[in-house]
Amino acid sequence: MNIHVTINARHAAKFLLALPLVLLATAPQAQQKTGMKVGLVNVQKVLAATPGGQSVAAIRKQADTDLGAQAKKIQALQQKGATAPLSAADRQALDTYVKTYNASTQKYQKQIADKFAPVAKTVNTAVATAAKAQGYSMVFDYAIAQQSGMIIYADTKTTDITQAVITRVKK
Secondary structure (H helix, E strand, O other), X not given: OOOOOOOOHHHHHHHHHHHHHHHHHXXXXXXXXXXXXXXXXXXXXXXXXXOOHHHHHHHHHHHHHHHHXXXXXXXXXXXXXXXXXXXXHHHHHHHHXXXXXXXXXXXXXXXXXXXXXXXHHHHHHHHHHHHHHOOOOEEEEHHHHHHHOOOOOOOHHHHEOHHHHHHHHOO
C-alpha cells in the first residue's frame, strides 16, 4: 500500500515557520522529563582566576596591540593604493608589512596555544567536576552562547556555575 502526500509551497512554508515554535514549546517539557539540567559558565572569568590564565591574557593583549599596529600600516597602504597606483617602494613596503604581520600572527598563535593548553585542561576539568557535582548535564560558555544566539534567555541565578568553577581551579 502506497500513500502519496502532496504539500504545496504555501503549506510547506507555514510548516517550516511553525516548526521552531513547536520545538521551543516542547523543549521545556523534554528537559523536565529527562531531568536534563543546563548550566552556563563565564570562561573568561574562570581563565582570569586560573593559575597561568594571566600569562595567556598578557600574550593575547600584547598580540592585539602589536598586530593592531601592523594592521594599521597595511590598511594605510591599501587605502593609498585604492585611490592611486602604489609606487614600487610602497608595494615593497606593503609586501613586507603583510609578511611581517603573517609571521607575527603565527608566532603569537603558537605562544598562546603553548600557554593555553595546560590552562585549558585545568579549566575543562574544573567545569566538568563542578557540573557533575551540581547535576548539570550540559554546560555552555556564556559568551559564546550569547554571541552565537544559541541561548536567548537564561536565568543566571540558577544556571551560572562560574563561581563554583573558580573555586575548583583555585584548589
